[in-house]
Amino acid sequence: MNMKIRKVSIEDLDSVTEVESRCFPMSEAAKKESLEQRIKTFPGSFFVAEIDGKIIGFINGCITNEKTIYDEMFSDANLHISNGDYQAIFGLDVIPEYQKQGIAAQLMNHMIEVSRLTGRKGVILTCKDKLIHYYEKFGFENKGVSKSQHGGAKWYDMILEFY
Numbered sequence: 001m002n003m004k005i006r007k008v009s010i011e012d013l014d015s016v017t018e019v020e021s022r023c024f025p026m027s028e029a030a031k032k033e034s035l036e037q038r039i040k041t042f043p044g045s046f047f048v049a050e051i052d053g054k055i056i057g058f059i060n061g062c063i064t065n066e067k068t069i070y071d072e073m074f075s076d077a078n079l080h081i082s083n084g085d086y087q088a089i090f091g092l093d094v095i096p097e098y099q100k101q102g103i104a105a106q107l108m109n110h111m112i113e114v115s116r117l118t119g120r121k122g123v124i125l126t127c128k129d130k131l132i133h134y135y136e137k138f139g140f141e142n143k144g145v146s147k148s149q150h151g152g153a154k155w156y157d158m159i160l161e162f163y
């Protein structure tokens with residue numbers, strides 16, 4: 001499988017919107033306008049996985065000085081602080097037919113590596129209980145139930161600190 005991870009570009013907007021709608025229920029999926037704002041605001045922390053020119057997954061998130069994600073971050077890309085301490089992860093998506101082949105893990109490792117190399121203090125994310133064990137494999141620590149009400153679901157705060 002010839003998989004490539006690269007930085008997003010605005011031409012990818014329709015493809016990433018399609019991937020997002022296939023990975024999340026409508027109440028949780030980021031809308032096209034929101035993804036467009038993210039691509040324009042933090043292209044340096046938005047990566048896509050591509051196979052033979054087709055986008056099959058992506059990872060993205062703003063940079064912040066907070067150690068936990070709060071809901072306004074998802075809808076307001078202007079909360080991005082380009083020289084902030086922590087890389088947030090808003091979404092990690094791989095379309096169903098390419099899941100369980102380690103593609104999300106490669107996207108995550110890429111994001112962690114870039115964050116480390118650019119001098120961040122760590123990476124933060126929120127996830128549902130069924131994915132806590134998955135993120136722990138990358139070294140994330142579970143900090144308990146998040147204040148986030150995103151999409152009406154229950155989320156957990158996870159953090160990976162580099163030191």
Ligand SMILES: CC(C)(COP(=O)(O)OP(=O)(O)OC[C@H]1O[C@@H](n2cnc3c(N)ncnc32)[C@H](O)[C@@H]1OP(=O)(O)O)[C@@H](O)C(=O)NCCC(=O)NCCS
Binds near residue numbers: 093106131
């Ligand atoms: C969560 C998600 C991103 C994972 O994507 P993925 O590419 O399947 O992830 P990986 O392949 O790295 O790992 C998934 C599982 O497959 C396993 N796996 C990885 N490579 C494998 C292989 N070659 N053969 C068999 N299993 C494999 C992993 O160990 C992992 O198992 P686990 O759940 O027991 O820990 C994907 O399922 C998705 O997009 N879901 C919907 C959206 C979502 O919930 N995103 C996360 C919210 S923040």
